Amino acid sequence: MKEIRLAKYGKHHAMLSCIGLLLLACSLPVSAAAENAAVIHAAVMHFVRAHLPANVSHARIHVDGPAPGLRFPGCDHLQLDFFGYGNPYGNQTVTVNCPGPSPWKLYLPVRLTISQSVVIAARSLSAGRVLDAADLSVVQRDTNSLSGGALGSPQQAIGRVLRFGTLAGQPITTSMLNAPEVVHAGEQVTVYAEGDGIRIATIANALENGRPGQAILVRNLQSGRVIRGTVTARGAVVVPF
Structure with missing residues (x-):
């Protein structure tokens, strides 16, 4: 009879141990069991929005995936980065990497409308x-x-x-x-000859129209010599020597 009681006690103790293990499993964080697709999607949205240029005030972000209902192994810390060139104004791909405890990686296309x-x-x-x-x-x-x-x-x-x-x-x-033309053919213009810290000014007739930065021909009124110089924003012509 004593042996039977011990057997019953041992069986009862084993059942209590099993129940304790089940309770322990139920008390684990959800993230340790699985990663929800919606959580991953929200993380990518936040990552992309955080990397938008400062001059962008309105942008529509569309993340392709993960499909609703999919569950991935739990992750201690999701790592997100751009795959290839992260175009801040256009379409891109974001990698979602889980280093552990059960490693996995996703590549999610992202479409931006800015x-x-x-x-x-x-x-x-x-x-x-x-x-x-x-x-x-x-x-x-x-x-x-x-x-x-x-x-x-x-x-x-x-x-x-x-x-x-x-x-x-x-x-x-x-x-x-x-740029608009600031020198017109037939007009008199001031010509500056510059070089080695020296600047000499003279008057010439413009033979061509000219915009700032453009090279044109002018005729020196004193010598009659035709030279080429660069038009300035103020309508003068500079000739190096």
Whole structure:
């Protein structure tokens, strides 16, 4: 009889031990058991938004995945980084890496839609036109649809000269513009000969039109000699010697 009681006690003790192990497993943090897809998705959203350029105030971020309902092995600390070049204004890929306790890695595509102010032609404009404020408008456009050099402020275009005609609504870019001509053929201009710390000024006739930074021909009024010099922003011509 004594042996039977001991057997019953041993069996009862084993059952209590099993229940204790089950309770211990239930008390473990959820993150130690699995990572929810929604948590991973939110982490990527936060990572991308934190790396947007300071001049971007409005951006729509779309993360492709993970699929809802998927669960991944629990991770002590998720590590996020850009895969390849992290284009701050366009589409990119983010890696989600779990170093342990059960390592895994995801590559999640991210699509960015960023709007920025863009200067456009308010109406159809012809080549050679010197732009004024009435020629221009400012709209919001998706950066993914813009070519390089798009202007963000009308002040960047006012007073500049269109190199070719544009249609109403067309974005104005830096490559479409020239500085205005500040020297015109037939006008008298001041010519500065510079070199070795010496600067000599004389008067010449411009033989060509010229914009700042452009090289043109001028005729010295005293010597009659034709020389080539570079137009300055103030409409003078500089000749090195």
